[in-house]
Amino acid sequence: MPPRTPGTPLDCDSFKPVNTPAAKRRAASMVARRALKGQYQAAWLLNAIACMDLTTLAGDDTPDRVRRLCAKARRPLSDEIVVGLGLNAMPQTGAVCVYPTMVAPAVKALEGSGIPVASVATGFPAGLMPLDLRLAEIRFAVDQGAQEIDIVITRAHVLGGDWAALYDEVAAMRAACGAAHLKAILATGDLVTLSNVYAASQVAMQAGADFIKTSTGKEGVNATLPVGLIMCRAIRDYQAASGHIVGFKPAGGMKTAKDALNWQVLMREELGRAWLRPELFRLGASSMLADIERQLSHHVTGRYAAQHRHALA
Amino acid sequence: MPTITEILETMEYGPALENDKIARDWLSRGPFGHFIGGAFTAPGALFDSLNPARDDVLAQLTQGSAQDVDAAVNAARAAFPAWSGLSGHARARHLYAIARQIQKRERLFAVLESLDNGKPIREARDIDVPLAIRHFYHHAGWAELAAEEFAGQVPHGVCGQIIPWNFPLLMLAWKIAPALAAGNTVVLKPAEYTPLSALLFAEICIEAGLPAGVVNIVTGDGTTGAALVAHDGVDKIAFTGSTHVGREIRRVTAGSGKALTLELGGKSPFVVFADADLDAAVEGVVDAIWFNQGEVCCAGSRILVAEAVADRFTERLRTRLKALRVGEPLDKSTDIGAIVHPRQLARIRDLVAQGQAAGGVLHQGSAPEGCFFPPTMMVEVSPANPCVSEEIFGPVAVVMTFRTPDEAVDLANNTRYGLAASIWSENLTQAMDIAARVRAGVVWVNATNLFDANAPFGGMRESGFGREGARAGMAAYLRPARAGASTPALGALGPLPQSASTSGLDRTHKLYIGGAQKRADSGQSYSVIVDGALQGHAPLGSRKDIRNAVEAAHKATGWTAMSGHQRAQVLYFLGENLAARSVSLRAFASQAEIDDSIARAFYYAAWADKFDSSVHDTQSAHITLAKYEPFGVMGLICGEEAPLTGFLSLVLPSIAMGNRVVTIPSQSAPLATLELAQVFACSDIPAGVINIVSGPVADLAQTLAAHDDVAALWSAQPALTKLVEAESAGNLKPVWQVTEPLGQGRDFLLAATQIKTIWVPYGA
Numbered sequence A: 001m002p003p004r005t006p007g008t009p010l011d012c013d014s015f016k017p018v019n020t021p022a023a024k025r026r027a028a029s030m031v032a033r034r035a036l037k038g039q040y041q042a043a044w045l046l047n048a049i050a051c052m053d054l055t056t057l058a059g060d061d062t063p064d065r066v067r068r069l070c071a072k073a074r075r076p077l078s079d080e081i082v083v084g085l086g087l088n089a090m091p092q093t094g095a096v097c098v099y100p101t102m103v104a105p106a107v108k109a110l111e112g113s114g115i116p117v118a119s120v121a122t123g124f125p126a127g128l129m130p131l132d133l134r135l136a137e138i139r140f141a142v143d144q145g146a147q148e149i150d151i152v153i154t155r156a157h158v159l160g161g162d163w164a165a166l167y168d169e170v171a172a173m174r175a176a177c178g179a180a181h182l183k184a185i186l187a188t189g190d191l192v193t194l195s196n197v198y199a200a201s202q203v204a205m206q207a208g209a210d211f212i213k214t215s216t217g218k219e220g221v222n223a224t225l226p227v228g229l230i231m232c233r234a235i236r237d238y239q240a241a242s243g244h245i246v247g248f249k250p251a252g253g254m255k256t257a258k259d260a261l262n263w264q265v266l267m268r269e270e271l272g273r274a275w276l277r278p279e280l281f282r283l284g285a286s287s288m289l290a291d292i293e294r295q296l297s298h299h300v301t302g303r304y305a306a307q308h309r310h311a312l313a
Numbered sequence B: 001m002p003t004i005t006e007i008l009e010t011m012e013y014g015p016a017l018e019n020d021k022i023a024r025d026w027l028s029r030g031p032f033g034h035f036i037g038g039a040f041t042a043p044g045a046l047f048d049s050l051n052p053a054r055d056d057v058l059a060q061l062t063q064g065s066a067q068d069v070d071a072a073v074n075a076a077r078a079a080f081p082a083w084s085g086l087s088g089h090a091r092a093r094h095l096y097a098i099a100r101q102i103q104k105r106e107r108l109f110a111v112l113e114s115l116d117n118g119k120p121i122r123e124a125r126d127i128d129v130p131l132a133i134r135h136f137y138h139h140a141g142w143a144e145l146a147a148e149e150f151a152g153q154v155p156h157g158v159c160g161q162i163i164p165w166n167f168p169l170l171m172l173a174w175k176i177a178p179a180l181a182a183g184n185t186v187v188l189k190p191a192e193y194t195p196l197s198a199l200l201f202a203e204i205c206i207e208a209g210l211p212a213g214v215v216n217i218v219t220g221d222g223t224t225g226a227a228l229v230a231h232d233g234v235d236k237i238a239f240t241g242s243t244h245v246g247r248e249i250r251r252v253t254a255g256s257g258k259a260l261t262l263e264l265g266g267k268s269p270f271v272v273f274a275d276a277d278l279d280a281a282v283e284g285v286v287d288a289i290w291f292n293q294g295e296v297c298c299a300g301s302r303i304l305v306a307e308a309v310a311d312r313f314t315e316r317l318r319t320r321l322k323a324l325r326v327g328e329p330l331d332k333s334t335d336i337g338a339i340v341h342p343r344q345l346a347r348i349r350d351l352v353a354q355g356q357a358a359g360g361v362l363h364q365g366s367a368p369e370g371c372f373f374p375p376t377m378m379v380e381v382s383p384a385n386p387c388v389s390e391e392i393f394g395p396v397a398v399v400m401t402f403r404t405p406d407e408a409v410d411l412a413n414n415t416r417y418g419l420a421a422s423i424w425s426e427n428l429t430q431a432m433d434i435a436a437r438v439r440a441g442v443v444w445v446n447a448t449n450l451f452d453a454n455a456p457f458g459g460m461r462e463s464g465f466g467r468e469g470a471r472a473g474m475a476a477y478l479r480p481a482r483a484g485a486s487t488p489a490l491g492a493l494g495p496l497p498q499s500a501s502t503s504g505l506d507r508t509h510k511l512y513i514g515g516a517q518k519r520a521d522s523g524q525s526y527s528v529i530v531d532g533a534l535q536g537h538a539p540l541g542s543r544k545d546i547r548n549a550v551e552a553a554h555k556a557t558g559w560t561a562m563s564g565h566q567r568a569q570v571l572y573f574l575g576e577n578l579a580a581r582s583v584s585l586r587a588f589a590s591q592a593e594i595d596d597s598i599a600r601a602f603y604y605a606a607w608a609d610k611f612d613s614s615v616h617d618t619q620s621a622h623i624t625l626a627k628y629e630p631f632g633v634m635g636l637i638c639g640e641e642a643p644l645t646g647f648l649s650l651v652l653p654s655i656a657m658g659n660r661v662v663t664i665p666s667q668s669a670p671l672a673t674l675e676l677a678q679v680f681a682c683s684d685i686p687a688g689v690i691n692i693v694s695g696p697v698a699d700l701a702q703t704l705a706a707h708d709d710v711a712a713l714w715s716a717q718p719a720l721t722k723l724v725e726a727e728s729a730g731n732l733k734p735v736w737q738v739t740e741p742l743g744q745g746r747d748f749l750l751a752a753t754q755i756k757t758i759w760v761p762y763g764a
Helices: A020-032 A038-050 A063-074 A079-084 A100-109 A131-144 A155-159 A163-177 A194-206 A225-242 A257-270 A288-301 B004-010 B021-027 B066-085 B088-104 B106-117 B121-149 B168-182 B196-207 B222-230 B243-253 B278-288 B307-322 B342-357 B405-412 B428-437 B470-475 B543-555 B557-561 B564-580 B591-608 B643-656 B671-682 B697-706 B718-730 B746-751
Strands: A052-055 A095-098 A117-121 A148-152 A181-185 A211-213 A247-249 A283-285 B046-051 B056-062 B153-155 B158-162 B185-189 B215-217 B236-240 B259-263 B268-272 B300-306 B361-364 B376-379 B396-402 B420-424 B442-445 B478-480 B511-513 B516-518 B525-530 B533-539 B614-616 B622-630 B633-637 B660-664 B690-692 B712-715 B735-737 B753-761
Touching: A020 A225, A020 A257, A020 B278, A038 A052, A038 A257, A038 A288, A038 B004, A052 A063, A052 A288, A063 A095, A063 A100, A079 A288, A095 A100, A095 A148, A100 A117, A100 A131, A117 A131, A131 A148, A131 A163, A148 A163, A155 A163, A155 A194, A163 A181, A163 A194, A194 A211, A194 A225, A211 A225, A225 A247, A225 A257, A257 A288, A283 A288, B021 B106, B046 B106, B056 B196, B066 B153, B066 B158, B066 B185, B066 B215, B066 B222, B088 B106, B088 B121, B088 B168, B088 B196, B106 B121, B106 B168, B106 B196, B121 B168, B121 B470, B153 B168, B158 B168, B158 B222, B168 B185, B168 B196, B168 B236, B168 B470, B185 B222, B196 B215, B222 B236, B222 B243, B236 B243, B243 B259, B243 B718, B268 B278, B268 B405, B278 B300, B278 B307, B278 B420, B300 B307, B300 B405, B300 B420, B307 B361, B307 B376, B307 B396, B342 B361, B342 B376, B342 B396, B396 B405, B405 B428, B420 B428, B428 B442, B428 B753, B470 B622, B511 B543, B511 B671, B533 B671, B543 B633, B543 B660, B543 B690, B543 B697, B564 B591, B564 B643, B564 B671, B591 B643, B633 B643, B633 B697, B643 B660, B643 B671, B643 B746, B660 B697, B671 B690, B697 B712, B697 B718, B712 B718, B718 B735, B746 B753
Parallel strands: A052 A095, A052 A283, A095 A117, A117 A148, A148 A181, A181 A211, A211 A247, B158 B185, B158 B236, B185 B215, B236 B259, B268 B300, B268 B420, B300 B396, B376 B396, B420 B442, B442 B753, B633 B660, B633 B712, B660 B690, B712 B735
Antiparallel strands: B046 B056, B153 B478, B361 B376, B511 B516, B511 B690, B525 B533, B614 B622, B622 B753
8 A cells, every 4th residue: 555645734725616517417428438348348347356345334244244255355256257368366356345343354364365454433334423432443443453444524514514623533533543544435425515525525635534435335325426526626636736645435336347437437537547556546345346247257258147157245 | 459467557448449330331322312302313423422530432422413403492392382281290290200210220320420520429429319319309399389389470481401511410400300390391401521411311201201302402512502592492591501601692692582591600708717617617628629529610619717717727628638539430439530521620720820820829639640630729819819710610729818707708709700608607696697798699607518409509690690499490490471561662862952942940850879969971961752742851871870870879788788677668758758749740740650659669668578588498407598689789771661650660679679779761751750869869768779860771771781780680671682681791690671661579579689598507
């Protein structure tokens, strides 16, 4: 992982209005303007695997369930597909993302693979817990071996325009992370307006977030391309103002290989090649991998695939 | 082909070519003849249609001769009675069938259009073809409703339609759909560079069972178009293309009785305020001038950006244009395809070179060898640079800065054209102010290049006249059913005064200019002889008086800014004062005529605040306003009948809508109108709103028609039709021949206004 971003002082002058219809138009046209076929599509789907935070965040998660997920993270494709694609080695996902109490079994299951474990924390998904408990939860997850912490922000600070409170909260969480990287989940479905999304993105980055992330997966609306577009523009603007490079993670609601391609097109078009590497881009997804695997199987065999012929995550 | 491992390093997009076999197979049926009377003719003298991206010949087509045009017009004429006699519902079924049939072959249309024009397949597929289909559906609806919604209107007859090469199928749809819906039959000439989709459309007509002769298509170059324009059997010409050719068509059709609509060039402003969402505006530029290779008449090609954000904005544009992919049109990842023809490429290069010679500095993306031009932004330009004033019709934007909203408006309006404008500001108060003040037929707020069959599209100024789309577009293919009234001929000018020959105290009449009584510049008068008796002397106006009157009218901007209610009050007061002054007016007009005039003042006072603009149903989450706007300064040439009512019948609707007018009164009996000047002065009509120049009507009308600062002209002098229509070509002012000079009604208000369509997308 790249070095942690240090953050910058709170700067509300960095906010800007966002024209929502124009953002929606751009998001729709961007993915219609770029097509990926054949080998290229296969390569981009493989890249999506490398950038994937393979995730389970459910109330019925158990250590065994997490171990199964980790096995899939280590071997996301069948050998047949890997050989068919002409790869030298089995690809791996970017990370595995779990609840704090599941970090220990995940770390153990991924031992030797180099795949980091990411943990949600801070009262995920609503974040409505006392701050000291949220900070303690971060420290717990880091102690368990999580190398990345996906925190949730207090939406009320955004909706109420209390930017200093938001800044202080994320900065405190950043400090609690220690060496672990902080991904700030903005829960954009709760923030609703793109102007809110832009402002919250700026404050999270100023407070030292290494990644900004769209959603918990539990809001009414999860990752959407217009939201992603605005967060990417915030990353670009923050880099121009501070020189610091921040990563981006859409999460929630992304289920198909087509989604994987669209989000990568967004990164390539708005931020450039560097944001197609796991250091700066993650796809937070659970079921997307299965669809990617089916598409790659089709690419190799020329036959449409059946889910039951591929290993479950 | 690189390996997957190699692609993973570069993460390039790779080729994504649309297969063109479907189109190549279709093209193999060439060489093509014309489509006349429901069948294809045998190929004649042939010309090539090129694929500009690969410089290969797609097909050979027949160069239309005068005989071909004649045959097509005759076929259309023969089909007209039955077609116009069909019920609206029957015509609706035909238009619906065409829409459905295009939809069934949409992929072939998209590929063919991309091959022939060079436009990216994505744009043909996602924009041209769906909009064309939408146009036929929409007009199936108008066919159904025409009898109800356009009662008292009839089709023109045979329409000659000439379309450009930038959106071949879409422009065909814009022309043919409303013409057919209204009951006309058509002869359409597609552009020489891009005739193929029109021939495919001809096949659609056969497949859809359209009666023979209702649609005829003749291919060829400008000479074919000229033969169509000149043909006596054509009742209406509709042209989309360059202002240069439009002007020529105006001259050629002058006095022919042909109805005319022109959709011409543009150099549309793209205004970016400091409070705009700059990223949205950058994408707006992409969708404006880097759309369709910049070959878009309404492209926002003049970027005006607030000084406060100019550096930031141009920096982002520089970055953005480098990310655009220029090349193979059939590649689905191409942003900018091929320029339509090497001749057009040469023209773009030449204009850009001129712009550079005048000090312009280029920022460009890259483009492959061949008929391609890179996305280009030219900075360090001023309005005097030819790249700022001339329409380039290529992917070239010029960028200038402004300091204040007023200066933005001044720069935006500093053009001969008036087709479109795009305004970017998150402050809707400010954006709508600029939308109101910019001279353009279409204004997009925080958007650009939005089109819909139910949104009127068309220009002001030298961008042409007439609208396409929506109710206004339908109206352009209909005319009043009633025949025009017969009007007295224009006689000889009365002799110069011999002596003071009126009895009693001499009555002096002067011109009325800028709210004051002015002596004629000629220093002469002429005798007004009514029913054989000398009624008095009228000032002999001349060129300079017209000039002064137009200047005075231009200054009276306050009238246009007033609300309809305020203007209504003035018009009611005018009626009241006409009644009070009827004794003095009776020396020049009958009591009946005076009573008619008072009624007319009340009639247009009533309308002044009720001629409502409309909100059109286009796309969801968009407000699309079709706003009736006054022209500004109009010229009115009165007829010889009923001098007082004839004068007020033209003046009152014009000023009720907010125009200021320069009026040439009846030549034979102008004194009643000059007498009115006193009534105007006491009726709170501001100085310069009504100006009256009496004298030799033909000479004055010529000066007025040729005046480049008069925005519209009405004439109730049939003998002068050819003269004024030909002279109007200078600034392409619309000319309305008033067939019922003593009439009143909605027609007058429609002719006194032009539509400005304002698009406002919304969404929190």
